[in-house]
Every structure is written in C-alpha cells, then in structure tokens.
Amino acid sequence: MKTIQSFSKGLLVASIALTMSHSALCATYIYASNVITAEDSKMVKNKTIVVDEGLIKDILDGKNQGGEGDTFVDLSDYTIMPGFMDMHTHITYQNEGTAGYLKRFSDNEADLAIAGVNYAQRTLMAGFTTIRNLGDRYNETVALRKAIDGGIVSGPRIFTSGKSIATTGGHADPTNGMRRDLMGSPTPADGVVNGVAKAREAVRQRYKDGADLIKITATGGVLSVAKSGQNPQFMADELDAIVQTAKDYEMTVAVHAHGKEGMKRAIIAGVDSIEHGTYMDDEIFKLMRKNEVYYVPTISAGNFVAEKAKIDGYFPAIVRPKAAAIGPLLQQTFGRAYENGVMIAFGTDAGVSPHGDNALEFELMVSAGMSEMDAIRSATYNTSKLLKIDDKLGTISVNKLADLVAVKGNPLEDIRILQSVDFVMKDGLIYKHSQ
Structure with missing residues (x-):
C-alpha cells in the first residue's frame, strides 16, 4: 500500500x-x-x-x-x-482592458490556443474539473478540448460553444468598433446572422465545427464596442429558429442577456440558460421557473468590470459607462433570483475576471444570501443537470x-x-x- x-x-x-x-x-x-x-x-x-x-x-x-x-x-x-464546474468561461481570453481590444488585430488562432493551455491549467488547479466555454474566436477551444481529452495538456473537461452567435452590430459581432474597410460583412460562419435562414445556418455550422452547444447574445453587452448593454438583438423568429435547430442536433442553448425583453424572448423560445440576467424582474423569474431555465449569474465578472470602470482609460470610453452601471447590479439580481426559486448553475465569466479565481464566486453568492451548501451544489449537482451529464458527474x-x-x-x-x-x-x- x-x-x-x-x-x-x-x-x-x-x-x-x-x-x-x-x-x-x-x-x-x-x-x-x-x-x-x-x-x-x-x-x-x-x-x-x-x-x-x-x-x-x-x-x-x-x-x-x-x-x-x-x-x-x-x-x-x-x-x-x-469536482467543481464553471458554466461560463472564456478559456482562451484574459481581460486586459483597452490593450486587449488591440489584440483583435494581432493575435492569431495559435496565440489564443496557447494562451488557453495556460488558463486551462490554472482553472484545473483551482478545482474546476469541468467548464462550459461560451464563446471563442476561431474555434480554438475545440482544439483545446481535443488536446485535453487526448492527454496532451492538462485542463478541465471542456464543453464549448465555439464562436458565439450574434446579429449585425450586436454583442459578439467581431467587427464592432472597426473602421468600415475592416468591418466587411461577417457571415453565419463568423457568428453573425440576420433572419431565420442564416440563424439556422449558424447552428449547423457550429455543429460542423465540433461545438458541443450553442451560445447566443440576445441583448447588448458590457465589453462590446457598442453603445447599448441591454437592448434586445434577436427577433423572436430568429430565436425560435436557433433553438429548434439546436434541438435537432441535441445541443443546448446558452443566452447572454442583460435586458428584460431579450431574456423574455429567449425563454419563450425554449433556451436552456440565461447568463448574467442583470435586469431580471418578477415576470422573468416566473417565466424561468415555468420553463425550467437555469440562471448563470457571473457575479465575479460584474464586480471585476465595475471596479475597473473606476480606472480612467482601462476601458474604451463607450464601454466604461456600461461596466459602471451593469456590473454592480449582478449580485443584487442574483440574490433576488435565489429568493424566488430560480434554478441556479454556477458560472463566473472567467476571462472577463481572472482565470484561476473562479472560486471567488462562491463567496459572492453566499454574501448575496445563498446557503453554503446550495452554493456548492450549484457548482456540482446543478451544473451536471444543465450539461445533461448528471449520469456521469456532479455527485x-x-x-x-x-x-x-x-x-x-x-x-x-x-x-x-x-x-x-x-x-x-x-x-x-x-x-x-x-x-
């Protein structure tokens, strides 16, 4: 022995x-x-x-x-x-403020993939043995998943959406903020859609690329180079098309959303989880309970961007007011969602906040009113349910x-x-x- x-x-x-x-x-x-x-x-x-x-x-x-x-x-x-599970990460990215936006013009797929190896190891050492990656740039997380599964590098088990799906000019349109000659016209393969047919094409492309699930940006976002952080950015028929097509391929749908109307449309369409959920109210809580939709809070990221918004020059001018306004609200929203019986799955948005600090989310959840045991189960039992792997993991x-x-x-x-x-x-x- x-x-x-x-x-x-x-x-x-x-x-x-x-x-x-x-x-x-x-x-x-x-x-x-x-x-x-x-x-x-x-x-x-x-x-x-x-x-x-x-x-x-x-x-x-x-x-x-x-x-x-x-x-x-x-x-x-x-x-x-x-083993803990984090349902919202960006494992090949690390927030660097304004400097990070410039990397869109310098980093290649290999740069992101190699950075992901480092961040994946940090995440695993922090006790997170499974993650859901909600958005990359070049499907580099598919390659990282294969490398981890093959024992080439160490890291958590990865379920990835590949590139997030957005609408033209929406959160996750990769050309936002660029000058016109660089914008071009992104396609569904690039994660930008308009209309039902293109929405279906984008889902099928992600299936072809090897993604495990679909991530859409149903409202504006904090860090995108665009004015609104909460406006709805998909029409109901587009959301219906994405969810129906994803179900055909046995893929779940995760939804970035801050504003109420975008959340409402997505929940009615049949998505599996709402990420961030800043402006949830009693009507949204009721809809989520009725439709058994999980809430992934990402309080860590909200706190992180709110603090960085106080530093002059850290974010571009168009981003700073969104970070200052939306970030501080996430913990308050989380507390109300928990009190209202919404199903909660642990998620941090690591990459916006630092990789390896994922477990800070536990402290923030408890300080907002969640019991310690419920916080732990949100990162184990609940997350396995959301991923539909509770027959293999979670307990x-x-x-x-x-x-x-x-x-x-x-x-x-x-x-x-x-x-x-x-x-x-x-x-x-x-x-x-x-x-």
Missing part, C-alpha cells in the same frame, strides 16, 4: 505520471473527515472513496487504506466534494467519474476556503495534492 502525502504544484507532471502508471495496477483509497456528496444537502463524516479505472467504485465507512499495491490518500481534517456516487476536490477545513463554516483547493482529481488522476 502506497501512501500519497504531498505533491507540490511543481511536481504536477510527476504526479500525473505516477498516478497513471499506478492506477493500471491498483485502486486509490481516499479518506476524508468530511464528505459533501452533493446528492443532497447533507455532509457525511469519515468516509473512504475507492477509485479505480477512473471511476468511483465504492464509498466505505471509516478509514480504509486498501490492500497491497493500493494507493492511500489521507485527507484527515479535509472536506472532499465533487460523489458509485460508478460516476472520479472528479474530486478537497479543502482543509469545513466550507459550510467558511465558504472562502474554497478559494484554496488542496486536492484535485479528474478522471481518477491526481493533478494536485498539497498539504
């Missing part, structure tokens, strides 16, 4: 190699004082989780170190949970994939400790274990 006590971050590759070679021969027994399975709102004590061939094979009472050849991981005084359950994270102490007493994850396992491989 081999006991793993500590791996530093610098020994990540060695850790993975050791675990991979050893797991072919034996099981891994992980003992923890506290276990949050996320199946319900209870914490259980003193359990040993048996991992073999990437799966949770058993959950035993007490401390069990296994047999000859097995690996034992002692997480006494720790709380172990399912610590026998025969599910062994994605596990642990922190020292009890996050139900202090949610802030989730920002210091000490143990990360994905697919039965240990990527981080620091004590």
Whole structure:
C-alpha cells in the first residue's frame, strides 16, 4: 500500500505520471473527515472513496487504506466534494482592458490556443474539473478540448460553444468598433446572422465545427464596442429558429442577456440558460421557473468590470459607462433570483475576471444570501443537470467519474476556503495534492 502525502504544484507532471502508471495496477483509497456528496444537502463524516479505472467504485465507512499495491490518500481534517464546474468561461481570453481590444488585430488562432493551455491549467488547479466555454474566436477551444481529452495538456473537461452567435452590430459581432474597410460583412460562419435562414445556418455550422452547444447574445453587452448593454438583438423568429435547430442536433442553448425583453424572448423560445440576467424582474423569474431555465449569474465578472470602470482609460470610453452601471447590479439580481426559486448553475465569466479565481464566486453568492451548501451544489449537482451529464458527474456516487476536490477545513463554516483547493482529481488522476 502506497501512501500519497504531498505533491507540490511543481511536481504536477510527476504526479500525473505516477498516478497513471499506478492506477493500471491498483485502486486509490481516499479518506476524508468530511464528505459533501452533493446528492443532497447533507455532509457525511469519515468516509473512504475507492477509485479505480477512473471511476468511483465504492464509498466505505471509516478509514480504509486498501490492500497491497493500493494507493492511500489521507485527507484527515479535509472536506472532499465533487469536482467543481464553471458554466461560463472564456478559456482562451484574459481581460486586459483597452490593450486587449488591440489584440483583435494581432493575435492569431495559435496565440489564443496557447494562451488557453495556460488558463486551462490554472482553472484545473483551482478545482474546476469541468467548464462550459461560451464563446471563442476561431474555434480554438475545440482544439483545446481535443488536446485535453487526448492527454496532451492538462485542463478541465471542456464543453464549448465555439464562436458565439450574434446579429449585425450586436454583442459578439467581431467587427464592432472597426473602421468600415475592416468591418466587411461577417457571415453565419463568423457568428453573425440576420433572419431565420442564416440563424439556422449558424447552428449547423457550429455543429460542423465540433461545438458541443450553442451560445447566443440576445441583448447588448458590457465589453462590446457598442453603445447599448441591454437592448434586445434577436427577433423572436430568429430565436425560435436557433433553438429548434439546436434541438435537432441535441445541443443546448446558452443566452447572454442583460435586458428584460431579450431574456423574455429567449425563454419563450425554449433556451436552456440565461447568463448574467442583470435586469431580471418578477415576470422573468416566473417565466424561468415555468420553463425550467437555469440562471448563470457571473457575479465575479460584474464586480471585476465595475471596479475597473473606476480606472480612467482601462476601458474604451463607450464601454466604461456600461461596466459602471451593469456590473454592480449582478449580485443584487442574483440574490433576488435565489429568493424566488430560480434554478441556479454556477458560472463566473472567467476571462472577463481572472482565470484561476473562479472560486471567488462562491463567496459572492453566499454574501448575496445563498446557503453554503446550495452554493456548492450549484457548482456540482446543478451544473451536471444543465450539461445533461448528471449520469456521469456532479455527485460523489458509485460508478460516476472520479472528479474530486478537497479543502482543509469545513466550507459550510467558511465558504472562502474554497478559494484554496488542496486536492484535485479528474478522471481518477491526481493533478494536485498539497498539504
């Protein structure tokens, strides 16, 4: 029986190699004082989780170190949970203020993909073993997903929308703010549509490109170089066409939306999640409950842009007032949505806010009135439901994939400790274990 006590971050590759070679021969027994399975709102004590061939094979009472050849991981005084999932990231992008806008004219696909390798590793080390990436530029997240799945680089499991779908001049039109000779006329392949036929074409193109889901920008946005941050930007028939076509390909639809009218049209069309949702009201809460639409709050990003808006010159002049007005409202909206029983799935908009700081969202959710357990379940059980992978992930359950994270102490007493994850396992491989 081999006991793993500590791996530093610098020994990540060695850790993975050791675990991979050893797991072919034996099981891994992980003992923890506290276990949050996320199946319900209870914490259980003193359990040993048996991992073999990437799966949770058993959950035993007490401390069990296994047999000859097995690996034992002692997480006494720790709380172990399912791997966290972030439902709103931009894994190949990092906000740099005005300087970042200039990179549209200099960065190639390879630049973004290589940056994504770094951000993906940061995200995994923060305890997020699965992410939903809602918008890239050149389908580079499809390539990154393949590299991670193939074991070429380390990172979270990625579900990607590829390039977001927008309307001409709308949030996610990549040519906004450019001079006329550079604007051209973006097509559905570029993520810009007008009318039902083009809307359907854009969905089919994303399916062809290898995307897992669809992301649309139903209203204006904060960081786009355009005046409005909340106006509706799709007509109802366009939204209907996108949702119907996506369903044909068994793809879910995530919707960037700040303004009420855009949210209302999208929810009625049958989308799966509303991102940001700044100007939600009681009518929207009711519609979301009725249609079982998830809310992905992204409070971290709202707080981040609101703070940066105070710095003269950080954002372009047209962006700054939107960041100052919309950003601070997200936490307040989240609190009201939670009180009104809206289904909530954890999401940060990491990339707008820094990668690796994803767990700050837990603290912000709790400070807005959510219970600690509900916050944890929003990033495990609820997210697996939204992704429709709850048969494989989202809880610590026998025969599910062994994605596990642990922190020292009890996050139900202090949610802030989730920002210091000490143990990360994905697919039965240990990527981080620091004590």
